[in-house]
Amino acid sequence: MSDGQYAEGGDNSNLLESGRLFAARFSDGGRGEWAELTPESAGMASAAEVAIHTRMAASAVGATTMDRPEWVAASPMKAEVYCCLTNNKNRGKKPNAGGDPTPVGGPNPRAGNLYGQIVRWRPDGGDHLATGFDWDLYVVAGNPTVHSDENAGSANVTPDNMFNSPDGLAFDSSGMLWIQTDGNYKDKDGFAGQGKNQMLVGDPESGEIRRFLVGPKECEVTGITWSADRKTLFIGLQHPGEKGGISHFPDGGDTVPRSAVIAIARDDGGAIG
Numbered sequence: 001m002s003d004g005q006y007a008e009g010g011d012n013s014n015l016l017e018s019g020r021l022f023a024a025r026f027s028d029g030g031r032g033e034w035a036e037l038t039p040e041s042a043g044m045a046s047a048a049e050v051a052i053h054t055r056m057a058a059s060a061v062g063a064t065t066m067d068r069p070e071w072v073a074a075s076p077m078k079a080e081v082y083c084c085l086t087n088n089k090n091r092g093k094k095p096n097a098g099g100d101p102t103p104v105g106g107p108n109p110r111a112g113n114l115y116g117q118i119v120r121w122r123p124d125g126g127d128h129l130a131t132g133f134d135w136d137l138y139v140v141a142g143n144p145t146v147h148s149d150e151n152a153g154s155a156n157v158t159p160d161n162m163f164n165s166p167d168g169l170a171f172d173s174s175g176m177l178w179i180q181t182d183g184n185y186k187d188k189d190g191f192a193g194q195g196k197n198q199m200l201v202g203d204p205e206s207g208e209i210r211r212f213l214v215g216p217k218e219c220e221v222t223g224i225t226w227s228a229d230r231k232t233l234f235i236g237l238q239h240p241g242e243k244g245g246i247s248h249f250p251d252g253g254d255t256v257p258r259s260a261v262i263a264i265a266r267d268d269g270g271a272i273g
Contacts, residue, residue, distance in 0.1 A: 001129065021050060023063035024121075026106045026135060032121060034131045035061040055098055065100045067091055067108045067116065071169035073177070075204065079126040082138060082177065082204075084166040087116040107135060110150050114190060115141040115164045116183070117154075120204075138177075139202065139209060141166060145193050156207040162194055163211075170224045172273025177202040179209070180235070182220040197221045199235065213264075216240040216249035216257070223261070230271040233264040 002019040006012055022034040035041070037050050042057035044050050050057045067088035074081045085107065090096070092104040092111030104111050107119040117140040124130040141164050142153025153162065165183020172178065179200045184191045195214055199221050202209040215221045215237050223236030241247030241257035250260045266272060 023058035025062055026064040028106050030134055032133050032135050059100050065096055065102050067113050070167045073169040073171050076171055077175035080120055080122050082118055082120045082169060084169050085117050085119055086165045086167050088113045116166050118166050143190060146190055156209055161209050161211050163198055164194055168222045168224055174273055176273055177204055178224055180221040185218060217245045217247040218242045233272045234261055236261050
């Protein structure tokens, strides 16, 4: 939490120079709280030490060990924040690299989590400065064509939109949630039928999720942004063919695959989100 305040069109370059640092504790019952990381609460000598050894400070206050958090996005329509938890094959099996336990429960409901999920939270009173919040899981990714247990995913995951490893995340101006993946693209065994990495669009209100595009072989779909008039959508297709698979994106023929940024526009020239 910055000591400063954002000023639209102003100089915001010093907002991260000073402030208060918090880590989240998620309870199983859908409640959570932000715990402040201070030299006293972390058992450290100074605020500088807390800033450098933040994971250790978070461990000291009992912050929840999450399943590989990636992008975070705040809704433009209401006080609601979403975070991609990409995956965690060690969940419930062994501690993380810092020695913290990784129990199954709360926003991390599966042991050996290979598919990932998206958690969202709503601050008390609709105020992002509040230290308490409610949380739930917007989607639990999975494969309903292979699994019939918890690894099938949540009810809004179907054979038509299934995916793994949500990574990139952004809201458009209408409040729709765009999800980009960076996961297993081998399309076999537990990932059979999921194909390559992809980008999807989700409705936060209904929970409906639809696939928007699929990337080339062995790439990560990432880096979403819009033009100022919202008529062009830009995304990155990163490291195609990274595992040596046959890929000639984007030039075709016998060319070497290359990362690229692509621009997407509607045929009718209308806005995209």
